[in-house]
Amino acid sequence: MTTSRVTIKDVAARAGVSKGAVSLAFNHKPGLSEATRERIFQAAQELGWAPSLTARTLAGSRVDVVGLAICRPARLLGLEPFYMEFISGVESVLTEHSCSLLLRLVRSVEEEVGIQESWWRGRQIGGSILVDFRPDDPRVAAAERLGMPVVAVGHPTLTGGLTSVWTDDATAVTEAVRYLAALGHRRVARVGGAAALGHTAMRTAAFDEAARTLELAGARQLTTDYSGEAGARATRSLLSAAAADRPTAIVYDNDIMAVAGLSVAAEMGLSVPGDVSLLAWDDSQLCRLTHPTLSAMSHDVHGFGVEAARTLFGVLSGEGPGSHPVPTPVLTPRGSTAPPSR
Amino acid sequence: MTTSRVTIKDVAARAGVSKGAVSLAFNHKPGLSEATRERIFQAAQELGWAPSLTARTLAGSRVDVVGLAICRPARLLGLEPFYMEFISGVESVLTEHSCSLLLRLVRSVEEEVGIQESWWRGRQIGGSILVDFRPDDPRVAAAERLGMPVVAVGHPTLTGGLTSVWTDDATAVTEAVRYLAALGHRRVARVGGAAALGHTAMRTAAFDEAARTLELAGARQLTTDYSGEAGARATRSLLSAAAADRPTAIVYDNDIMAVAGLSVAAEMGLSVPGDVSLLAWDDSQLCRLTHPTLSAMSHDVHGFGVEAARTLFGVLSGEGPGSHPVPTPVLTPRGSTAPPSR
DNA sequence: AACGTTTTCTTAACCGGTAAAGTCCCTATC
DNA sequence: GATAGGGACTTTACCGGTTAAGAAAACGTT
Structure with missing residues (x-):
């Protein structure tokens, strides 16, 4: 019921050390004896404490949230298997990095630019995956202007200087x-x-x-x-x-x-x-x-998502712009195609 | 390129006021003359500043992110129109409150409990929408233990004392x-x-x-x-x-x-x-x-999502536990049903 | 003119972490 | 035995906002 927010200070007090020591322990940084380290984890466990990502983010480290805005009428989204599969691919990579996905359905590219910008400005995300490119897409300029790390899912001719992931x-x-x-x-x-x-x-x-x-x-x-x-x-x-x-x-x-x-x-x-x-x-x-x-x-849509996410992590760790093609869809003949009847 | 993080301090300096004044202006709180208010917005606009949600959250106000973890094999998710439609309903309400959705695909309820807990502990979310209830679902106890505001999408007999949204x-x-x-x-x-x-x-x-x-x-x-x-x-x-x-x-x-x-x-x-x-x-x-x-x-799945999100906002604003049924699916006869042949 | 009110704004203390710099003590070295 | 070098922590200054409390100026009152 009460929850009474447990903070790093409580953990420090219980372990009989300073806030700094707790921080050190939880980031696996050197400078602590094995015994203290253990005592700290013990205390944290007892209090059920986990570091606040919000505070951590504010304190200047990276943000472990990735943005994704999708611009399609809701009615269609439900039906299109594509996005959920794509997302599941993205997720599978994010999970490895204990990162989360911030999702938003938007009605226009202009709205998306606004969302992405406020996410970025508000330090809500560390980077974004941009999808559904149009010719002269305003997101290219926006991403560059903001200096925001992104991966563009679309053909390089559409995505300007942004790092892109695309199928041929x-x-x-x-x-x-x-x-x-x-x-x-x-x-x-x-x-x-x-x-x-x-x-x-x-x-x-x-x-x-x-x-x-x-x-x-x-x-x-x-x-x-x-x-x-x-x-x-x-x-x-x-x-x-x-x-x-x-x-x-x-x-x-x-x-x-x-x-x-x-x-x-x-x-x-x-x-x-x-x-x-x-x-x-x-x-x-x-x-x-x-x-x-x-x-x-x-088409391996899941794999497409995986590649997009991987590439974003590449960008986040400083890789320069690049072009990442994923395998071209391959023809899979089944029962609906045959030679025309005479 | 550089972006040079604009902060509240920069805006304050440009408008010739203190940080506090800027904060007041942006939260539409009393205590500022119309003229200063205007000057501040002007300055913010010129610098392209928006308050950092991270900092704002840390400073104690509420969190404007809602969590949703879905536990289904990725392969199925792609195909099931249900979730995307549900999400689009949720989103449409979140947008009104300028709230975002933190999405995660998980492999088990246990994993979900972990995720939800760390989201909540880490102050990443203000509340959560829980779906796919099982008998004796561990999330009921977890949510109560954490004192986390949630809405449970499932029949009241499954969701314990949690506020629920359900179809009959x-x-x-x-x-x-x-x-x-x-x-x-x-x-x-x-x-x-x-x-x-x-x-x-x-x-x-x-x-x-x-x-x-x-x-x-x-x-x-x-x-x-x-x-x-x-x-x-x-x-x-x-x-x-x-x-x-x-x-x-x-x-x-x-x-x-x-x-x-x-x-x-x-x-x-x-x-x-x-x-x-x-x-x-x-x-x-x-x-x-x-x-x-x-x-x-x-079934109006979109509306189901809308109701879930609305109810969550109810919980967030202090409403006590409740049960919110949404309309029962109605029979829509089409071409695939008829009397049996003799 | 003296005095209480408002209005308008500033100060300063948080929020919960991180990280650089500082302190203390123990040990190896010449 | 004085000194340098580490290891193990603690201090302290942020990060970028919010907010309660304080202060200065403007205003109304008698």
Whole structure:
């Protein structure tokens, strides 16, 4: 009930030493006899004391909290397996360093800049992981202006001089299109993610480029908000074209939209992969739960989070800016892709 | 680049006043002329200063961070729409109070007790939201021992004397079973969540009770780990019984498993809802993306998070322990439930 | 003009730690 | 036996705020 805040002073008194000695003991610094050290830990244990991180932070040492602000409508976040998996990867590294994650959902990049700045100014965080980069993202300048240690999750062309962790979306898109073309598809469509995001633009450009190179006349692209509903709408729009124009293969920017697409195809009486092939992205467990199972560009999202966190610790320990690519998503063919029917 | 930490002292100097005056101004406390107040804000703005939350916390005011530790294997978290939606609800309230969320994924309740304790001891958080209660949960005693303000998300019978926010799972399960029975189903099965969780036990008991009351001889239940794979396995096991014993309706404890079940039925050549009806739980967007769409016990998870956070702020402002039920999940029939075929 | 009130601001003591500098004592060295 | 060098602690000065108590100036009163 009472709790009566136990402080370092109480521990010092109980162990019969000074505050300084307790501090020394708890930071495993030299200058104390084994006996005293033991006595101090004993006292701390008895009183149930742990050093206040707040005070410790204020006293000038580092902050062991990492920030992460995510800017997506709440409705979508719930559904996207991506972030939770990413976070779990980040967490697994933070835990090793007994660090915590400060999370915030924001509505705009501008708001995020504000949050990050106040976190940093208020000494709430030691550094941050920035995600969902846009072209000319204001966070690049903000991070540099503040001198705040960050790792930017995004392609180096988007993240300015910041240390970045990224996947090669362009190559993955190209591989996806090549694969579908190799199966014999000519009318390939892509249902992309949010148009404002930098990596969507990169995928769009790569898709165009691949379509041109492979001389796919019927290539088409749409952008969405990543939601299943938008994916369904986009698919419906693509598949309702006259049979001669209708795409025979569709690539999606996440797996929720691919699942939605699968259901639209069924609803329209089209068989997958007979009438249309579908290819998902990110490849969560979901892709193996549908019927037919979804072929996907598969991706170790957890590992992506791990790498981001590791890199942030690198930055925190003084490493200069760098570019850290993580493995390119690999094609994982399952039941939803096949050669087009004649 | 340099940032040269701006502190309250710098602001005071620039405004030509003392530290104390700046503090007064920024906390909107009386005792300053309008002119000085203005001058101070002006100076702060020019220097880009914001008070350090760390220092502020240390100086004795409250902590504006709320803790949340989640104990589920990372692999599952990614997929479960529940938590992200819940978090987004929590966040929306925290934001109003300019509070942040400290998130941690843990592997066991014991680990969580440790984390919560060190957060609290270290003055990292002002209070916490506890989720996923088990019978005799050690967190109840821990929270009371520490005198830590918390809100427990779980049924009052599980959360001891802690302030709780909960949904009436028992009633919802009963309603689900009644509905299926009303459609004419006699062999109803349930694919439950993690056996160790308190609310799973409550649902299991309620299901048994409802089956007895309605005299459903063929009622069966299984528990899983909430993953789609486990849901698929469970469904496969249930549906591979001889036709005369095979359940004609299955209730799932989340929607991922229901999706998995749907695909298993398809794989086994059974039609939904013709041969077997499926009923999902939680009702994320996913339930509307399958074919047929999934009937579900629908639930405002975002609102659940909102209520949890609101209640925590109540506790923080001194409200005594209380019990806050949120609306019971309501049955939302869609395409996956129908009377059994003869 | 003398005196009590307010208003407005300053001082100084914390909050709970860290870290550099200082003190004391014990031992090795010449 | 004087001195230097460590080891084991203690002192003390911060970190960047808050806040109670104190002081100076402005104001109203009789």
